[in-house]
Amino acid sequence: MLLTDKVAVITGAASPRGIGRATAQCFAQQGARVVVLDLDEQASQAAAESVGSGHLGLAANVADPASVQQAVARILDHYGRIDVLVNNAGITQPVKTLEIGMQDYDRILDVNLRGTLLMSQAVIPAMRQQGKGSIICLSSVSAQRGGGIFGGPHYSAAKAGVLGLAKAMAREFGPDQIRVNCLTPGLIQTDITGGLMQDERRHAILAGIPLGRLGAAQDVANAALFLASDLSSYLTGITLDVNGGMLIH
Ligand code: NAD
Numbered sequence: 001m002l003l004t005d006k007v008a009v010i011t012g013a014a015s016p017r018g019i020g021r022a023t024a025q026c027f028a029q030q031g032a033r034v035v036v037l038d039l040d041e042q043a044s045q046a047a048a049e050s051v052g053s054g055h056l057g058l059a060a061n062v063a064d065p066a067s068v069q070q071a072v073a074r075i076l077d078h079y080g081r082i083d084v085l086v087n088n089a090g091i092t093q094p095v096k097t098l099e100i101g102m103q104d105y106d107r108i109l110d111v112n113l114r115g116t117l118l119m120s121q122a123v124i125p126a127m128r129q130q131g132k133g134s135i136i137c138l139s140s141v142s143a144q145r146g147g148g149i150f151g152g153p154h155y156s157a158a159k160a161g162v163l164g165l166a167k168a169m170a171r172e173f174g175p176d177q178i179r180v181n182c183l184t185p186g187l188i189q190t191d192i193t194g195g196l197m198q199d200e201r202r203h204a205i206l207a208g209i210p211l212g213r214l215g216a217a218q219d220v221a222n223a224a225l226f227l228a229s230d231l232s233s234y235l236t237g238i239t240l241d242v243n244g245g246m247l248i249h
Pocket of ligand 1: 018087114139140193
């Protein structure tokens with residue numbers, strides 16, 4: 001097993017068909033003690049129970065500093081350490097540039113980008129003390145190709161911000177043996193992309209994916225497992241594409 005006795009915190013992992021939940025399942029199968037953080041405490045607990053016993057589900061709004069600090073304090077109280085953080089919580093909105101209102105801009109930036117910063121700030125002191133840690137940030141192909149499929153330009157901007165933030169943190173905390181890497185999924189079948197499945201655009205999108213299928217949450221979870229584990233011990237500051245070849249660069 002690749003994560004025996006590691007404590008792994010995964011944000012946004014309550015969504016039953018989401019990437020976070022698949023990652024929680026995958027990490028639990030590899031021996032990790034998983035902490036599911038999501039907006040609703042009951043849903044988080046149910047998700048934690050669904051991946052086995054000995055895991056924890058807590059409420060946290062990743063965009064709110066007090067909520068994040070409180071949740072991380074509870075985790076450290078419970079397990080005494082944090083080995084892995086997956087910054088997975090994210091929201092999107094399919095609008096065009098001229099339609100972006102300031103409230104929507106704030107909302108999208110707050111969860112995707114500020115949330116990644118706040119969660120990282122909250123766990124890094126513990127990782128520093130341990131002299132080891134792995135942080136995985138969910139960006140998106142949308143950041144690399146300029147959106148155009150599902151999220152709006154503010155989503156692309158937030159996810160591009162995640163790439164910059166993660167690289168800067170990788171450089172800053174490398175000396176503490178804290179690795180920080182990004183995943184850039186293509187089109188993955190989850191609730192975020194749910195509406196698209198019935199859409200006729202599906203065929204056009206599939207034609208642009210060399211592997212000929214949309215991604216599964218498990219495809220991203222497997223890549224997260226690689227970045228969380230010691231298999232990737234000499235990787236930091238990287239961007240790992242999980243997109244079926246949709247963007248080859
Ligand atoms: P999802 O909607 O299934 O899950 C997102 C989860 O985040 C939900 O459980 C939601 O409750 C939670 N969440 C939302 N706001 C939160 C907040 N403020 N605090 C805590 N939790 C919050 O989405 P998904 O498709 O599994 O996406 C997971 C991540 O992967 C996101 O960051 C998304 O942007 C990214 N991503 C997804 C795709 C895709 O095609 N599905 C592609 C590229 C990147």
